[in-house]
Amino acid sequence: MKTKVLYFLMIAGALLFILNIWSADFDTEKINFWSAGASLLMIVLGYIELKKVPKDEN
Structure with missing residues (x-):
């Protein structure tokens, strides 16, 4: 779940940077x-x- 939020924030940051330019x-x-x-x-x-x-090693 945490990784999905991090990916979302990274994509949002990239989109905000592009829109700012x-x-x-x-x-x-x-x-x-x-x-x-x-944004960066x-x-x-x-x-x-x-x-x-942490990686799930199971």
């Missing part, structure tokens, strides 16, 4: 860097937590 019309002067950084942080932290999830 798209809403700025791909112009680097208009990008909200706080929002873009938070969601992806990175989700990946780190995904690696910490």
Whole structure:
């Protein structure tokens, strides 16, 4: 169950990052860097937590 939530948050972070770039019309002067950084942080932290999830060895 925890892994599904982590995958959802990582996909949501990627989608938010893409939409943030798209809403700025791909112009680097208009990008909200706080929002873009938070989206990337969601992806990175989700990946780190995904690696910490114990594997079921049964």
